[in-house]
C-alpha cells in the first residue's frame with residue numbers, strides 16, 4: 001500500500017481538467033448496456049469503481065470494448081442479460097452494488113454481488129426494502145443486512161416508495177427496477193439528491209416524470225442507444241478548488257467539468273466562505289458542464305447544514321479541510337450519512353484534522369472545526385477511503401514540515417493520477433506554467 005510524502009506547497013497557478021465524473025460514468029455504462037444498440041462513451045473515468053461496473057456488465061453478457069483509457073464502446077441488449085458464471089465483484093463501489101441490485105432484481109436468473117471489506121459493511125437494507133416491496137427476492141449474507149447479496153430475479157410490480165434517506169443510489173436502484181416493473185414506480189425523497197439518473201434516462205429517451213421531491217417511471221420502456229460524453233468530476237475538482245481558494249495568490253481554471261446544480265453546492269459553500277469563484281456553463285445537453293475559475297484568498301467560517309448536505313455529501317471531507325484553513329468556527333451538521341460512506345468520514349476527518357493541530361468537536365451528525373490554527377505536518381491514515389486520502393493531501397500542502405498519507409491505493413477508485421497532478425501543481429517545471437485565460441477580465 002503506497003504512502004505519500006507531501007511538503008508545504010506554493011500558491012497554485014494552473015489551467016487543468018479532471019478525470020470523468022464517477023456517478024455519470026457508472027450510469028453511462030449501465031444505461032448503454034440497457035439500451036437497444038451500439039453507443040460510444042467518451043470521457044469515461046477509468047477508476048476502479050467504474051471498472052467494477054464495466055466488468056459486471058461484461059459478466060452479464062454485454063460486449064464492451066475500451067478503445068482507449070477513457071473511450072468505451074458498448075453493445076446494448078435491450079435489458080436482456082445472461083446469467084453471470086460467478087459472483088459479481090463490486091469492489092469498493094456502493095454505486096455499482098446498489099444500482100446493479102435494481103437491474104438484477106428483474107432478471108430471470110440468480111446473481112450474487114460481493115464487495116471489499118468496506119463495501120461489505122455498508123447498509124444495503126435501504127435498497128433491499130423497496131426492491132422487496134416490488135417483489136424482488138434479495139438475501140443479505142453479511143451482518144446487519146449487508147453484502148454479499150444474493151438476488152433471485154423475477155417479475156416486479158411498480159410501487160410508490162418514500163425513502164427515509166436522501167440518496168441518489170436508493171432512488172436510482174428503485175427507478176432502474178421500475179423500468180422492468182409492471183405499472184408505474186414512484187420514489188419520493190426527503191431532500192433532492194443528485195439527479196443524474198433522471199437526466200440520463202431522458203437522454204436515452206425514457207422520460208421520468210418529476211413532481212416536487214417525487215419522480216416516476218413507467219415500466220416496460222426500452223432505452224434508445226445514444227453516444228455520451230462524460231464531463232469532468234466536480235467532486236475531483238473540489239480538491240484543487242479548495243487548494244486554490246484558500247491560498248492567496250492562487251489562480252486556477254478547471255475546464256470541461258460537470259456543473260449539474262445538484263452537484264455544485266461546493267462552489268456555493270466556497271463563495272459563502274469568501275472565495276472568489278466564477279462558473280460558466282458551456283454545454284447544457286443532458287449534463288451541464290463548463291469552466292470554473294478560482295482566485296485564492298483568506299477564507300472565513302460558514303455553516304453547512306440542511307437541504308444543502310446531499311449536494312455536497314462527497315465534498316464534505318475537503319470542505320472540512322477548507323474550514324481548517326478559514327478564520328472562525330465552521331459548523332457541519334445534518335450529515336449523518338457521512339458515517340456510512342467508504343469509511344466513517346466524520347470520525348476519520350476529525351481524527352486527521354487533530355493530527356495536523358486543528359481543534360475539532362465531533363458530533364453524531366457532523367462536526368465543528370476551529371479554523372486558522374498553525375498546521376504542523378502529520379502522518380495520517382486514509383482509512384481506505386479515497387476522499388480522505390486526497391482531502392488530507394491538500395491540507396498537507398498548507399502545513400509546516402513533511403506529512404505522510406498512509407494507504408493511498410484507494411485513490412485509484414475515483415482519481416487515478418491525483419498524486420502526479422499534486423506534484424505537478426506543487427512544483428511545476430517552468431515550461432509547464434500555463435498562461436491562464438480568465439472567465440472575467442481582472
Ligand code: S3P
Pocket residue numbers: 022023024026095166167168169170172193194313314337
Ligand atoms: C452516488 C450517490 C451518493 C454519493 C456517491 C455516488 C451516486 O451516495 O455519495 O459517491 O452515484 O448515485 P448516496 O446517494 O448513497 O448518498
